[in-house]
Amino acid sequence: MDNTTNENYFINGKQKITPMDIGDRMEEAFLAYAMSVIVARALPDVRDGLKPVHRRILYTMYEKGLTPDKAYHKCADTVGSVLGSYHPHGDASVYDALVRLAQTFSMRYVLVDGQGNFGSVDGDPPAAYRYTEARMSKIATEMLTDIHKETVPFVPNYDDRLKEPAVLPSRFPNILVNGSIGIAVGMATNIPPHNLGEVIDGIHMLIQNPDCTMDELMTCIQGPDFPTGGIIMGRSGIRAAYGTGRGKITLRGQTHFEKVRGRESIVITEIPYMVNKARLVESIASLAKDKRIEGIYHIQDESSREGMRIVVELKKDANQQIVLNKLFSYTQLQDTVSVNMLALVDGEPKTLSLKQVLEHYLQFQVEVITNRTKFDLEKAKKRAHILQGFVVAIDYIDEVIAILRSSKTIPEGKARLIERFKEVDMSALLDRAQYDVEHYHLEHQIGLSEEQAEAIVQMRLGALTGMERQKVTDELYGLMQKITDLLDILADRSRIYQIIEDDLSEIRRKYGDVRRTQIEMVDGEVDIEDLIPVEDCVVTYTDSGYIKRIPADVYKSQRRGGRGVTGMKQREEDFVSELLISSSHANILFISNLGIMYKLKCYELPEGSKNARGTNIVNLLPLNQGEKIAAVLTTPDFDESKYVVMITRSGKIKRTALSAYKNVRKNGLIAIGLDEGDEIAAVRLTDGFNRLFVATRNGMAIRIDEQDVRPMSRSAHGVKAITLRDGDAVVSMAREREGASLLTVSENGYGRRTALDEYRMQSRGGLGLTNYKVDEEHGHVCGIKVVDETDDIMFISSDGVIIRVPCEQIRLMGRTAKGVRVMRVSEGQKVVAFTRAEAAQEEDMPAEETDAETVSDIEASESSINDENTSAEE
Structure with missing residues (x-):
């Protein structure tokens, strides 16, 4: 028969046969069968796994x-x-x-x-x-x-x-926690199991930071956690699986060397996931018998209820490591686990990344909590409706009994009750203070409904007592509050997320355990962060927004008063506004003039030479129109015991837990609320018990206790730290350290160290003490820093010149002294920033390059010491 014909065949005028292409028919039937297997048998649902x-x-x-x-x-x-x-x-x-x-x-x-x-x-x-x-x-x-x-x-x-x-x-993400294995028609899934606590931490991070990256998620979810333990070799397979949904993980058994019955032995205590232990032992014995693995004397499986233990005894002349490497190469003691994160999403098979799996689960949980809340709300409303009817019946009980006694049938009695109580003022029957009808969304004027009349008819006589009436009203008031709370949950998505977080935290508390599978790095494979050497770097940021990092050892120590070395070439009218020392692996936090915080790793900043200008920050951070960086901070971690203390130009101070800034999104996070016209002056990290120095441009300073400033939320505006006179502004803030002194530097390159005891403790919000007598020769105060004699100080001028000076070369002087010259600046330039660094090996400069005026500067500065206090000190 021609398969391509569309002609119908008739017998006795009735259609009997419809020709069709057998290939097309087979394809249709097979596709239907395949989809049935995929959806109804072999693949897990992404929502419950x-x-x-x-x-x-x-x-x-x-x-x-x-x-x-x-x-x-x-x-x-x-x-x-x-x-x-x-x-x-x-x-x-x-x-x-x-x-x-x-x-x-x-x-x-x-x-x-x-x-x-x-x-x-x-x-x-x-x-x-x-x-x-x-x-x-x-x-x-x-x-x-x-x-x-x-x-x-x-x-x-x-x-x-x-x-x-x-x-x-599925109140926990079972799709990842227990994983799944399945073979469908033309596709398969293999989702490895994970540690419950790690996956829940990943959900928390996704809720708090929906824009988190895969690398950020992997700080919580390190990798698969198999029930049989083992060691995952390298992270490349994990990264591929989490990023694309597909990858291969190399998994080894856990082994150690031990002396058993007088012989050196390899003891296997964990084997790779889904490996048959008996077959593994058999294969090792077979390889030893066939001489493919030399050096094995005897193998014995000593596993028991206490755990797995396979002992491979070695010959006396065998090399333990060589035998172990051969076991990894020739047996399933080292196995490959193929990851294929395929699951059903809305009935369709899809390969998902780690973040997509978590997003689908989180979306499902939002639906679950929403549906549960609607159910509880409807149930509470129905019960409150019945209780309102009970309150009416109890308060008019004589009339209700009379109506029911005079009625011939129950339906007639219910009808007469509904007719009699067409309109009842519930607020008149209940405590008006508690029965806020608008707040609790219940009827103020009610007429008995069919359900309420039926409930009244079915009431017990015992419910007529005063105590029972009190129980009814108490239950009604409780339901009114519950209804309001449930409505608030439905109206506020953040409350739903909080419920999900609380539920997951409770599940983690009850069922969480430690990770069983270790993850080890292997030769030739490293994380991107491991490619970057851990070293101290100098990070500079200019007023025009150019940033760079340079290894700190580029700047060798010089004698104070020198001219330094060129730190960068800049455009005209540009100068360095921030200078800090940071580890290459530390977090760099940027706080903008709009009170927004951004975060980068130090190694993500462009590395430049001493003369390089750097890269404009707009190429690294998503700054808005008119936004510029006001302060830069470095921290290796986000310890919950640490605080971020911010001071604004107008003298307002705010203290917030560092952990509040852990999940900084790509587009930034609110760091502080600023009043109109105000901006950030300085930011410091503290341990919660520091004493702080706040200095102003016109030479005032105040020493306060950090605990006088209560911890606040990220978006708080802060409280007053120092009262400023007209024309003055805060320029710097420093933390007290035991055995240290306070370094004050002027814009014209003068500096001096002063004992901390010369600054008495004051209450927050005062005028402060005189710290530096500002004049035309020395200039306004550039900033302050708490230092000790083991430190080096790095100064940078507005024309980009940097000098590194040992702190011990800067004389310890009185509080109102003008100081010594620490850096000679060119005409029209000024010192714009300085920072503390660990002491470096001193390198003496040639005699012809030293500054002859240094000694006379010291003598002049010493003679200007004046211990008199100004009226502000009173």
């Missing part, structure tokens, strides 16, 4: 009450219930799935608590289901929490007799 058979097993156990607090139940009965109610396939498929859910070597957190023989890591099969018993594990109950509250959709079962959940509420 379960295949249909696993979901049906857990739901059946939930229906039968097989919870952890109940007795074990025969698996045969559970399998039969699953088959009869929900799963139209063979009993073997159901029992095999149930067994896997109970195997501690297959599941990172078992969902079925089994009793009996459920197989072993040696590949032994489980006992028949008529012998074994099972019930839900404790963590499995979290998979079904609130399922009766219409949190998930239900669909008809295979014969439309019953309803089954299309997905479980």
